[in-house]
Structure formats: C-alpha cells, structure tokens
Amino acid sequence: MQLTALHKALLNNYQQDFPLSPTPYLEIATALGVTEAEVLAALTELANQRFISRIGLIIPPNQLGVSCLVAMAIPQAQLQTVANVVSSYSEVNHNYEREHAFNLWFVLIANNQQHLQKVLTEIEQKTGFLTMQLPLIADYFINLGFELELND
Amino acid sequence: MTDALDRQLIAAVQHGLPITSRPYLAIAQQLAISEQEVINRLTQLKQQGLIKRFGVIVHHRKLGYQANAMVVWNIPDDIVDEIGCKLSQEKCVNLCYQRPRRENWAYNLYCMIHGKSRDTVLAQLQQIIETHALSAFAYQVLFSRRCFKQRGAIYAADSGLR
Numbered sequence: 001m002q003l004t005a006l007h008k009a010l011l012n013n014y015q016q017d018f019p020l021s022p023t024p025y026l027e028i029a030t031a032l033g034v035t036e037a038e039v040l041a042a043l044t045e046l047a048n049q050r051f052i053s054r055i056g057l058i059i060p061p062n063q064l065g066v067s068c069l070v071a072m073a074i075p076q077a078q079l080q081t082v083a084n085v086v087s088s089y090s091e092v093n094h095n096y097e098r099e100h101a102f103n104l105w106f107v108l109i110a111n112n113q114q115h116l117q118k119v120l121t122e123i124e125q126k127t128g129f130l131t132m133q134l135p136l137i138a139d140y141f142i143n144l145g146f147e148l149e150l151n152d
Numbered sequence: 153m154t155d156a157l158d159r160q161l162i163a164a165v166q167h168g169l170p171i172t173s174r175p176y177l178a179i180a181q182q183l184a185i186s187e188q189e190v191i192n193r194l195t196q197l198k199q200q201g202l203i204k205r206f207g208v209i210v211h212h213r214k215l216g217y218q219a220n221a222m223v224v225w226n227i228p229d230d231i232v233d234e235i236g237c238k239l240s241q242e243k244c245v246n247l248c249y250q251r252p253r254r255e256n257w258a259y260n261l262y263c264m265i266h267g268k269s270r271d272t273v274l275a276q277l278q279q280i281i282e283t284h285a286l287s288a289f290a291y292q293v294l295f296s297r298r299c300f301k302q303r304g305a306i307y308a309a310d311s312g313l314r
Contacts, residue, residue: 011210018207020198022191024176040171040172044171053168053209054167055169056166057162057203058205058206069262086301093302094299095299096296096300096302097297098294099297100294102257105294106301133254134251135252136249137250137252139249140233140239141246141247
C-alpha cells in the first residue's frame with residue numbers, strides 16, 4: 001500500500017492529542033481539508049494494513065498496576081521455546097530478542113507486585129532459566145509521540 | 153483522583169477507539185454513561201497525566217523504522233537524573249529510563265532509539281555521546297532482532313491505582 005498525503009498526516013499529527021469532541025474524525029477532516037468519510041476510510045486502511053495498531057492511550061509505567069522490564073540469557077537453540085513460554089502470559093506485553101548475552105527482553109504488567117513475582121517464578125520454573133528484573137526507578141521522558149519521516 | 157468508572161473507561165478505550173463517526177458514543181453505550189461524560193473523563197485523565205498520550209499508535213517497523221536499539225549506560229548516581237533529562241529531550245530518543253544495576257549488569261540508564269537503519273541509529277548515538285560528553289561512561293547497544301510479541305499495555309479494569 002502506498003501512503004497518501006492524508007495517511008501521512010494522520011500518522012504524524014494525531015499521536016498525542018486526538019480530538020476529544022463528539023465527532024473527532026469530522027474535526028480531523030476539517031483540519032486537513034477532507035471529508036469525514038475519507039478520514040474514516042484512511043484510518044481503517046492504516047489499521048487493516050497494520051501501519052497503526054489502534055487509536056488508543058498510553059499510560060505511564062506503574063500508574064495502573066506494576067510493571068517490570070525483565071531480561072534473560074538463553075542459549076540460541078532454546079530461545080524460541082523460551083520466548084514462546086514468556087509470550088504465552090497475558091501479563092507480557094512485549095517480548096523481543098536483542099543482540100547480547102542477555103538476549104530475551106520483555107515487559108510484564110500486573111495488578112500488583114505479588115502477582116508479578118508469581119508470573120516470574122513460573123517462567124523460571126517452566127524454562128529453567130533465571131530472570132533479571134529491572135523495574136523502573138525514573139522515567140525521564142518529556143517529548144511525547146514520535147515524529148516520522150515519511151518522505152524518503 | 154480516579155474511580156472505578158475511570159478504570160472501566162481506560163479498559164474500554166485501550167483496545168482501540170472505534171473508527172466510526174461517534175466513537176465516544178459507542179464507548180458510552182458500552183459503559184451505560186453519556187457521551188459527554190466519556191469525553192469529560194478522558195479530558196480530565198489526560199490533564200491529570202494518567203493518560204500520557206491519546207491518539208494514533210503507530211507500528212514503527214511497518215513504517216520503515218527497522219532498526220531499534222536499546223542503549224544502556226553506566227552513569228554515576230549523582231548525575232544520572234541530569235543526564236536522563238537531557239537525553240530524553242533528544243529528538244531521536246523515544247524512551248529514557250533509570251533502572252537498578254544488577255550483578256553482571258552495571259548499567260542504570262536506558263534509552264530507546266528508533267531509526268531506519270543501524271547506521272542511522274549508530275550515527276545518532278555518536279552525536280548524543282558527543283553532545284552530552286558521555287564518552288567516559290561505559291555503554292552497550294542492544295539492537296532488537298526478532299519481535300516475539302508486541303502489543304499495547306493492557307490493564308485490567310480492576311487494576312489498583314497508585
């Protein structure tokens with residue numbers, strides 16, 4: 001799918017402050033000089049093609065419940081199997097392989113610390129590998145959203 | 153302050169605002185409250201900072217941002233806040249966190265840098281190191297390889313609020 005000017009404007013301009021009015025898509029359409037139907041169609045395309053995951057909200061870590069970054073060092077041959085175990089938990093919201101001896105990195109979110117520890121203990125028992133827990137101490141991020149360069 | 157209804161509202165919206173003409177009305181009907189109350193409460197949660205951002209959540213990889221590096225530094229405790237604040241304002245830095253050091257893991261400052269290629273990311277990193285005089289501090293660059301799972305944070309409606 002080729003991104004149009006409308007797609008690009010929707011991707012870049014509405015990451016932070018989505019209109020909070022009864023007809024937000026009409027408001028966007030007016031701002032961009034198109035019709036509401038065009039905005040709805042373009043966003044549906046972006047979602048269907050997985051350019052966007054959703055129109056949603058981001059909550060700072062540890063505001064609702066508790067979260068923790070976790071790293072594991074897994075031999076390459078077992079990595080996929082261990083990653084599958086980790087991903088199978090609904091408490092895990094992303095799970096990546098990274099280039100390092102600590103090669104599996106994931107974030108866990110739970111309603112409370114006790115539940116978080118229970119999940120980690122289960123993961124250690126099921127996989128036979130230890131977890132390294134790296135909870136947040138400070139979040140320095142101020143500039144929100146992500147400016148995309150979509151022209152090249 | 154938040155209440156049970158705020159938490160239900162967050163739970164309803166976090167899976168995605170409907171892409172229909174009156175999306176807040178759809179959510180209001182789900183929660184048996186008015187459209188205006190949905191809008192008022194979301195506005196308030198955003199003003200309070202409980203909602204950090206509300207809008208289009210993009211897939212970086214799909215948009216050509218294939219290189220994603222987590223850069224970790226070992227910064228002395230007495231200056232980590234100062235450096236963290238400065239790095240978070242760099243345009244190419246997406247996230248910037250302090251985390252505890254562990255045995256075999258001496259790093260306490262984490263930055264995420266997304267770029268279209270590894271070279272771009274590494275060039276941006278060099279720029280940051282020069283700008284903020286970080287060359288004396290040990291660091292490592294962990295590029296992401298496979299993505300096993302990726303989705304927005306999902307909070308249960310009954311999550312305890314702090």
